[in-house]
Amino acid sequence: MSARAGIIVTGTEVLSGQIADQNGPWVAARLLELGVDVAHTTICGDRPRDLTAQLAFLADQRVDLIVTTGGLGPTADDLTVETVAAFCGLPLRADDVLAQQIEAIIRSWRRYAEVDELPDALAAAIAKQALVPDGALPIAPTGTAPGIAIAAAADRPAILILPGPPRELQAMWPAALATPAVAGVLARADDVEHRQLRAFGLSEPDLATTLRRAEQELPGFGALEVTTCMRGGELDISTRFPHADEQTYLDLKALLRQQYSTEIFSPDGTTLDDLLAAALAGATIATAESCTGGMVAARLTDRAGSSSYVLGGIVSYANSVKTDVLGVPAALIDEHGAVSEPVAAAMADGARAVTGADIAISTSGIAGPGGAVPGKPVGTVCFGLAVAGRATTTITRWLPGDRALVRTLATTVALHLVYRALVPA
Amino acid sequence: MSARAGIIVTGTEVLSGQIADQNGPWVAARLLELGVDVAHTTICGDRPRDLTAQLAFLADQRVDLIVTTGGLGPTADDLTVETVAAFCGLPLRADDVLAQQIEAIIRSWRRYAEVDELPDALAAAIAKQALVPDGALPIAPTGTAPGIAIAAAADRPAILILPGPPRELQAMWPAALATPAVAGVLARADDVEHRQLRAFGLSEPDLATTLRRAEQELPGFGALEVTTCMRGGELDISTRFPHADEQTYLDLKALLRQQYSTEIFSPDGTTLDDLLAAALAGATIATAESCTGGMVAARLTDRAGSSSYVLGGIVSYANSVKTDVLGVPAALIDEHGAVSEPVAAAMADGARAVTGADIAISTSGIAGPGGAVPGKPVGTVCFGLAVAGRATTTITRWLPGDRALVRTLATTVALHLVYRALVPA
Known part of the structure; x- marks a missing residue:
């Protein structure tokens, strides 16, 4: 027993590289969790001929399920339902119940709540979105576009049509899995x-x-x-x-x-961010950032609920902020340079002092492309870690890559240093 | 005259949704700029049969160029060169010059600089990466993996094989365009x-x-x-x-x-970030961030050379940091709440005062999912803008989406506010 799937991501803006697709990876990860092997993902512009070619390719590869994302909107270049129906040889029928559902959703928007007649363009859009291939099962919209599940036939796999906006797609997923067309595939999936x-x-x-x-x-x-x-x-x-x-x-x-x-x-x-949040329980943290420029604080506050342990931080990009706000002695910078362990230590101590946090982590480094000095190539990053009741510690890392990567890696190193201070290996 | 391309992104970790692909969108955008239409992008796991099927699909679709990314590493699941060679019916040959180039790169790494004999595993890796389909043109490595360009034949398009790490791929792009196989396709591209x-x-x-x-x-x-x-x-x-x-x-x-x-x-x-950098010429800027938690400072310092105008910032996530570091009166927070225009104004003024910057921008908002209060739903963000010689201004925006989106949008709004203060519409 096993089941294989193919995913078709539609949208010229995805194919052309203008926006990054979130749906293909999300659907693939969910299918794999369910024991369905993902054989291919293909990305298609808004051209019926190319979509038909990709459907035929996946059917030819004998996948058991094709999942399409996108192309369900009301505009002329939203062609997925029409194209899939033609591929399956199924005529489109107007689904009146669905049309009423979509109209009710649109009337729940403030600007249409009190209007007797919807504008013609909107009525046409509803009619278009309420077209369903004959014999297929519509899935209730989570935005305005319904999904559609089409059972497998002798010459083609089951096809699940999902909307493009990631939040709509993800909200529709449980209902999609429950359709007989998809449930039949899941029943053959590996355990x-x-x-x-x-x-x-x-x-x-x-x-x-x-x-x-x-x-x-x-x-x-x-x-x-x-x-x-x-x-x-x-x-x-x-x-x-x-x-x-x-x-x-x-x-x-x-x-x-x-x-x-x-x-x-x-x-x-479990991710580092989750582990760190748990490890920080009851303690407070602050940052003092130079080369990471706020990225450590931004990542710490990325989590909902982080206000219970993140007090804040100082982005001391200029040396004047290191001295004036964090209280780093100017002489220390003169003697060792801003990118040095003594300055990183003083930054971390300063962040604790000005915010009152239990723990402070600091970064000072050369993210590049300029700024390298003899003995301190681009990628050199010094970290300071100040923890209440302990001696402040420092470490230097030489990180690879361009400016963006050095900053990203430095952010990760900083969080790992904090985590290992709280939960030793 | 016109030219069409297909892109094959390889890697089980991409197909399975574990990592987001950067190469497909990047290559597609570059090809479109060059007037080459991108017909399909396909994503393939590390399975030769699936890669062969995708090559056959694109050849069948009559594209003029196939670009593959990834699968050029030294390990057993890096199968692109071998699989493409088999698809083209070309035997693999060991390229001694290429092997020497790769060895020289590896010997430039510190840990192998002084070793007479490379470890067996490394020697085997070099030998694998120096295999080239007979008649194809290797492209000098920008990491350790060479690219490969294969000219079109009667029954198949030109094929360009590029490495997976985005920096290596992007660094190799100019040399790849100059190969006769690719240049021949570009010559037919639309103007x-x-x-x-x-x-x-x-x-x-x-x-x-x-x-x-x-x-x-x-x-x-x-x-x-x-x-x-x-x-x-x-x-x-x-x-x-x-x-x-x-x-x-x-x-x-x-x-x-x-x-x-x-x-x-x-x-x-031109991007906002570039416009803002130009507009700031000669002035200095600082941030005071609550809900964005460092993202504004991180985005400002993302640019090389930003140290000439970014002094730094205060991430005042906790109210204690707003009062103690930025000097926001506690009474103001008590009276209006931390998410209010008066507090945002005081934060911006405070950031200017403690850093000495000419301009300061502040954010204070409710990123969610919790924290909403009557009259201030999730997504409410107050901004303050303090500019030397002008009255401090404030504005409130109600931003849509989840926590991550609210924070991202608030960061963009903050930068636009600064830009429009410097360059009125």
Whole structure:
């Protein structure tokens, strides 16, 4: 038993690179969690011929399910339903109940609440969005566009048509899974588990060497599908396996955790941000940032509820802010340079002093492209960590990449330093 | 004359939704700029059979060029070169010059600089990365992986193989365009111009209405391909047209600039960040951020050279930081609430006072999901703008979306407020 899917992302603005697609990755991740293998994702402009070609390609690849995203709007270049219906050889029918649902949604908007007759353009838009391929099942709109589920036939897979706005698509997902067309595919899906580890300070080649050893040593290793992904300085280790092979996964996990006891900070896929939020419980934190320019504070406050532990921070980009606001002695900067461990320490101490936080983390570095000095190449970043009741510590890292990457990696390093101060490996 | 391309993005981690692809959109945008139409983008896991199927699909669609990204690394699941070579019926040959280039790159890394013999695994990796399909042209590596250009044949298009890391791919792009295989396709590309306008505070439906009018009024409007894209609160208006139709574009541009004189802030596609950097010349800026938590400062310092005008900022997430560091009177917070125009004004004034900047911008809002109070729903954000020699001004905006979107939109609004203070519409 197994099921394979293909995903078609529609939209000229996606194909042309103007906007980044969020739907393909989201749908793929959800299908994989459900044990459905994703064989292909294709991206299509708003051209019926190209969409038809992609539908035919995926049908030819014998996928069991095609999921399309986008192209359900009211305008002339929203062509998905019409094109899919033609591909399936199904005539379109006007669904009156659906038309009433869509009209009710539009009338709930303030500007149309009191209008007796909707404008012609709007009435036409409703009529267009209420067209359904004959025999297909509409899925109630979560914006104004309904989804559509079409059962498999002899010569083609089941097709699930979803709207393009990510929030509408995600809101519709549970109802889409419940349609007979999709449920029939899920019934054939593999009983698959998906687990994740996260490591910091571990390289892909190092891990690859260990995995080759595990392949020799662990019976049944072949049942595990391990993929690794380096992003923002962290290595994500994802493993998919049939439920029956759980013990093999646990053996691999034990082996990796033994080998990389300091590097693996998340044994269950929990993100650093979540771990840090939990570790900070009851304590307060502040930042003093130079090269990261506010990114550490922004990432800390990205989480809802962060106001219970983030007091704030100082972006001391100019040396005058380091001295005047954080109280870093000018002589210290003169002697060691702004990018130095003594200055990073004084920045962290200063951030604690001015905000009253229990913990403060500082960054001072050379993000580039300019600014390198002898002994301090681009990518040199000094960190300071001040924790109430402990001596302030510092560390220097040489980070690779361009300005944006150095800043991103420095932000991640800063958060890991705080986390490891609270939860030692 | 015209040329069409297909893009194949490889990588199980992309197909499975674990990481967001940057290469497909980047390559598509570059090809469109060069007048090459992008017909399809497909995403493929690390499975040779699926990659072969996608190559066959694109060849079948009669594209003139296939660009592949990724799968050039040294590990076993990096299969692009081998699979493309098999698809083309070309045997692989070991390229000794290329092997020496790659070895020289690796020996430039500190840990291998002084080693006589490279480890076996590394030697094997070099040998793998130096394999080239017979008759194809290698492109010098910008990381460790070379690119490869394969000329078109009777039964298949030209194929350009590029590495997966976005920086390596982008660094290799100019050399890739110069290969005879790709240059031959570009020679057939349309002579197309691509222009951009950027607007703020303009909705897509509003613009659509104006474009329908322009279609009636402007002779030759049909030659213009206008696409619009809303992102981060700004509306990008992109137009592609044959060089001969430039006057029609200029007529459209004049019409739009007349209609939306305050909304269109960039008549030539220059980004807000670039415009702001130019407008700030000679002045200094600081931030006082609550709900944006450092994002405004981070965006200002994203640009190389920003140290000449960004002094820094205060992330005053907690009220204690607003009072203690920025000097906002506690009574003001008690009376009006932290999310209020009087507090936003005091924050901006405070940021100027403590940093000595000429200009300060502040944000205080309710990013959600919690925190709403009567009269101040989630999305309410107050801004303060303090400019030397002027009265401090404030404004309140109600921004849509979830926490992340509210914060992103608030950051954009903040930068627009600063820009419009320096360069009135």
